[in-house]
Every structure is written in structure tokens, then in C-alpha cells.
Amino acid sequence: MGVGVPQNWAESQFHCCLAQAPFLHLQSELVTESSLWNCQKDERCVVLRFLKFPPSRKKTSEEIFQHLQNIVDFGKNVMKEFLGENYVHCGEVVQLPLDFVKQLCVKIQSERPESRCDKDLDTLSGYALCLPNLARLQTYHFAEHRPILCVEIKPKCGFIPFSSDVTHELKHKVCRYCMHQHLKVATGKWKQISRYCPLDLYSGNKQRMYFALKSLLQEAQNNLKIFKNGELIYGCKDARSPATDWSELAHHLKPFFFPSNGLASGPHCTRAVIRELVRVLTRVLLSGSDKGRAGALKLGPGAQGPCVCEASAFSRSLHRQGSSSLERSGLPKGCLLYRALQVQMLDLLDIEGLYPLYRRVEQYLEQFPEQRKTLQVDGPYDEAFYQKLLDLSTEDDGTVAFALRKVQQYRVAMTAKDCSIMIALSPCLQDASSDQRPVVLSSRSRFAFSVSVLDLDLKPYESIPHQYKLDGKIVNYYSRAVHAKDADMVSTRLKESKDCTLVLHKV
Numbered sequence: 303m304g305v306g307v308p309q310n311w312a313e314s315q316f317h318c319c320l321a322q323a324p325f326l327h328l329q330s331e332l333v334t335e336s337s338l339w340n341c342q343k344d345e346r347c348v349v350l351r352f353l354k355f356p357p358s359r360k361k362t363s364e365e366i367f368q369h370l371q372n373i374v375d376f377g378k379n380v381m382k383e384f385l386g387e388n389y390v391h392c393g394e395v396v397q398l399p400l401d402f403v404k405q406l407c408v409k410i411q412s413e414r415p416e417s418r419c420d421k422d423l424d425t426l427s428g429y430a431l432c433l434p435n436l437a438r439l440q441t442y443h444f445a446e447h448r449p450i451l452c453v454e455i456k457p458k459c460g461f462i463p464f465s466s467d468v469t470h471e472l473k474h475k476v477c478r479y480c481m482h483q484h485l486k487v488a489t490g491k492w493k494q495i496s497r498y499c500p501l502d503l504y505s506g507n508k509q510r511m512y513f514a515l516k517s518l519l520q521e522a523q524n525n526l527k528i529f530k531n532g533e534l535i536y537g538c539k540d541a542r543s544p545a546t547d548w549s550e551l552a553h554h555l556k557p558f559f560f561p562s563n564g565l566a567s568g569p570h571c572t573r574a575v576i577r578e579l580v581r582v583l584t585r586v587l588l589s590g591s592d593k594g595r596a597g598a599l600k601l602g603p604g605a606q607g608p609c610v611c612e613a614s615a616f617s618r619s620l621h622r623q624g625s626s627s628l629e630r631s632g633l634p635k636g637c638l639l640y641r642a643l644q645v646q647m648l649d650l651l652d653i654e655g656l657y658p659l660y661r662r663v664e665q666y667l668e669q670f671p672e673q674r675k676t677l678q679v680d681g682p683y684d685e686a687f688y689q690k691l692l693d694l695s696t697e698d699d700g701t702v703a704f705a706l707r708k709v710q711q712y713r714v715a716m717t718a719k720d721c722s723i724m725i726a727l728s729p730c731l732q733d734a735s736s737d738q739r740p741v742v743l744s745s746r747s748r749f750a751f752s753v754s755v756l757d758l759d760l761k762p763y764e765s766i767p768h769q770y771k772l773d774g775k776i777v778n779y780y781s782r783a784v785h786a787k788d789a790d791m792v793s794t795r796l797k798e799s800k801d802c803t804l805v806l807h808k809v
């Protein structure tokens with residue numbers, strides 16, 4: 303059969319995503335559904351996402367269809383509104399011939415990372431989500447034949463909680479990502495602590511953003527991947543992945559950034575290429591005028607928290623140099639990072655303030671399980687659902703309605719904290735300015751680009767107790783292992799300095 307086997311693909315708890323080169327080009331003889339047929343006809347390249355479940359949790363076809371439809375509706379009615387039309391691509395639910403799905407599943411099985419194989423792909427319903435291939439320029443509606451570079455960034459949570467419900471003082475000083483790094487290394491998820499801090503990336507300050515992006519390039523973990531013509535050329539799957547090699551990356555990138563000159567190879571060339579990449583990414587991340595309704599989120603002035611994470615390597619080094627001037631967010635309002643941050647901040651109470659409200663909803667649902675549907679706990683994610691999210695009042699009137707509103711806002715915030723950004727860059731000629739597509743300049747070339755958001759599935763209601771436990775684990779581990787070590791170092795230094803003190807006695 304004429305189905306390209308994907309070379310790279312990844313999946314989360316619920317989904318399997320088939321992506322990257324060679325992309326899954328759907329052949330006409332295999333696909334009869336009209337939407338896919340159209341994709342094939344106008345040469346658009348598509349990506350299919352399938353649901354996946356633990357073997358014990360089978361779902362009916364109807365449930366699977368509904369789950370996928372909910373994902374589409376949530377994208378359309380909520381995330382498009384908040385993040386902006388151009389950044390969000392919701393796709394559509396399609397029904398595929400079962401034979402096709404089964405053969406596909408067999409073909410990709412060997413490519414699945416072992417750690418993800420505890421869940422089975424849904425091959426029985428025939429339903430899947432059909433999405434545009436976001437590793438390509440979204441400003442073109444037909445296949446692009448020019449070389450294309452795509453950088454995928456999972457920036458994670460860009461603010462420090464400001465909620466008065468936070469009980470651990472450390473949470474007001476160090477961001478969750480930086481704390482979580484220590485637990486991840488201790489549990490073997492990754493080999494070493496990253497110097498990346500999301501607060502640097504979201505700062506809008508170019509210097510801090512460069513530092514953040516360079517740190518991602520040094521220690522990509524699951525926060526950075528780079529694709530060239532759809533093929534993964536940089537980024538790792540797990541802690542066993544080989545160490546990152548900048549000279550190899552530079553070799554791939556050189557034709558994009560230094561197309562016509564024979565810049566010598568070696569460390570100088572590598573540095574120059576990486577610098578160009580980081581600059582272009584920063585420019586793209588700061589660009590954008592897409593209208594979204596994130597402005598409709600009237601977060602009060604208190605809803606900001608500190609602008610610097612005490613654990614950030616950047617702020618630590620500035621601190622050591624005696625400089626304390628770190629600016630608050632200078633992100634332009636139209637850019638995707640700004641909008642994503644606003645949505646993340648729907649988490650106004652922090653999990654510590656939210657958990658008792660979740661318990662209130664739970665108790666109510668235990669008593670009145672039939673209300674689950676009326677309350678739209680699991681959808682539909684329609685306009686009414688969206689409207690409720692806009693009420694940011696934090697005054698608890700003791701009602702289930704209040705508790706549920708906060709729970710739903712929290713779920714949306716968590717989704718924005720875990721989504722990824724795809725930046726597609728394609729070199730364009732000097733005279734290509736006549737078309738209206740956005741262009742970004744590097745010192746030796748210019749690129750048409752597009753920015754999209756990926757993985758916008760609403761986090762499940764059921765994940766809240768897990769979030770609560772994990773939060774406690776992260777903070778406790780950090781305060782025991784790291785903060786205690788820091789305190790130790792300070793006291794050792796104090797002791798040493800005491801040992802060296804020359805005590806002068808009066809004679």
C-alpha cells in the first residue's frame with residue numbers, strides 16, 4: 303500500500319500522533335472520505351491523530367467520536383477565541399476505512415517508543431482527527447516544495463503563582479518548571495538539569511529570550527525539537543537519547559542561514575549559525591498581530607507574580623554580577639506567547655486553592671451524578687462553556703457553580719501550560735515581498751514563516767487529584783534536595799569565613 307511510514311511520531315496519554323517525514327500522504331485508493339479526498343486532491347499534507355487507551359479501558363465508537371469532536375469544539379470555541387484564529391488549527395473528525403487503520407497501525411508499531419506502548423491505538427472505531435501538517439507553512443494552502451525548517455517548542459508555565467492560597471513560600475520564588483527539573487532528574491526522566499527557565503522566554507526581554515532558547519538548544523528534553531523538511535534533526539525522545547550535537551545541527555542549518563557563502567566549518571561557524579537561529583526564533587516569537595480574545599481576560603494587576611524565577615541561571619548570573627535590573631514582561635500583546643501566558647493565568651488560585659473547590663464539585667457529583675451532563679463537566683465545549691470562562695471573580699460564594707467555574711478555568715490554564723508552538727520557516731527570495739505573507743530576516747537570508755499551536759486538548763477533569771499530589775511532590779523534593787543543599791552551602795561558606803576570621807584582642 304502507498305502509505306509512507308512515519309519516521310518520527312510521538313503520543314501522549316490519550317493520543318497517538320502520526321507526523322513528520324515522510325508525512326502520511328493519503329492515497330486516493332485508500333481513502334474515500336470526502337474531506338481526506340480533498341486533502342489529497344489539493345496536495346495538502348495532513349496529519350492523523352488517533353485516540354489511544356490503556357488496554358483495559360475500551361471505549362465505544364460513539365464515545366470515541368464524541369471525544370474527538372470535543373477536541374475540535376474546544377479548539378474552535380475556546381482556544382481559537384483566546385489565542386487567535388491564525389495560531390489555532392482545530393482540524394476535523396474523519397472516518398477512515400478500518401483496513402487502512404489496521405495496516406497503518408502494524409506499520410508504525412515498531413516506531414513507537416517503548417515507554418508509550420502501555421496504551422493501545424484505537425483501531426476499531428475508524429475515527430481520527432485530521433489536522434494540517436503544522437511543520438509546514440500555514441500561510442500556503444498547497445504543498446510547499448521549498449526546503450522547510452520547523453522548530454517545535456513546549457515552553458511550559460511562564461509565571462510564578464500569585465495566589466494567596468499557596469502555602470509553600472518557595473512557590474512564590476521559584477517557578478514550577480525549574481523545581482520540577484530536579485524531580486525529573488532524580489527519577490531518571492532526564493539526565494541533567496536544564497538551564498532553561500520559562501520565565502526568561504516569556505519575559506519579552508531579548509537577552510533573556512536568547513538565553514532561554516540557547517538553553518533549550520543545550521538541553522532539549524521534551525521542550526524542543528527541530529525538523530528539516532519534516533524529518534526530526536534535533537531533539538530527544540528520552541533520557542537515553544544521545545547528547546545533543548551542535549556542530550551536526552549547524553551543518554543542517556547552514557544552508558538556511560548562510561545560503562550563498564562558504565562560511566568555514568568549525569566552532570566559529572557553529573556558533574554563528576546557532577546565533578542566527580536564536581535571533582530568528584526570538585523575532586518570530588515577538589511578532590504577531592493576530593486578534594484573539596485573550597484581551598477579554600481581565601486579569602487584575604495583582605495577577606502577575608514575580609517576573610523572575612530565583613532558580614533561573616540567567617537571573618543568578620546577573621545577580622552574581624551585582625545587577626538586579628530584570629524587566630517585567632515586555633511581550634507585545636499580539637504575540638502568541640503573550641496570549642498563551644494570559645490563558646495560563648486563568649489558574650488564579652493555584653492547585654492549592656483549586657483542590658478544595660474540585661472536592662466540592664466531586665461531592666456534589668457523587669450525590670447527583672446525573673448533573674454531570676447538565677453542568678458540562680466533559681463538554682460540550684460550546685459558546686456557553688467559553689462565556690463562563692470569562693468570569694474571573696475569585697470571591698467564593700460557596701456554590702457549586704463557582705467551584706466548577708474555577709475547575710474549568712484551571713483545566714484550560716493547564717492545557718495552555720502544556721501546549722507546544724510550531725514555528726515553520728521557509729527561505730524566500732528578496733523579491734518575494736509582493737505576497738502578503740509574514741517574513742523574518744536573518745543577517746544573510748529571509749524566511750516566510752508561520753506560527754501555530756499544537757496539543758490543545760483540554761486536560762481531563764479527573765487529572766486534578768494527580769496535579770495536586772504532583773505539586774506537593776515537586777515542591778517537597780525541591781525544598782529538601784535543593785534548597786536544603788543551597789542553605790548548607792551558605793552555612794558552610796559562613797563557617798569557613800568564620801574559621802578564617804582573625805580575631806584581634808585588645809592588648
Ligand SMILES: O=P(O)(O)O[C@@H]1[C@@H](OP(=O)(O)O)[C@H](OP(=O)(O)O)[C@H](O)[C@H](OP(=O)(O)O)[C@H]1OP(=O)(O)O
Pocket residue numbers: 313314315316524716719720761765769772
Ligand atoms: O505535569 P507536567 O508539567 O509534568 O506535564 C506533563 C508533561 O510532562 P513534562 O513536564 O512536560 O515533561 C507530559 O509530557 P511527556 O508525555 O512526558 O512528554 C505530558 O504532556 C502530560 O500531559 P498528559 O497528562 O499526557 O495530557 C503533562 O501533564 P499535565 O500536567 O499537563 O497533565
Ligand SMILES: Nc1ncnc2c1ncn2[C@@H]1O[C@H](COP(=O)(O)OP(=O)(O)OP(=O)(O)O)[C@@H](O)[C@H]1O
Pocket residue numbers: 311312313314315316317318319320321322349433434435436437454527722756757
Ligand atoms: N498537526 C501536526 N503537524 C505536524 N506535527 C504534528 C502535528 N500534531 C502533532 N505533531 C507532532 O507529533 C508530536 C505529538 O503530537 P501531540 O503533542 O499532539 O500528541 P500527543 O499525543 O498529545 O503527544 P505529547 O504527549 O508528546 O504532547 C508533536 O510533538 C509534534 O512533533
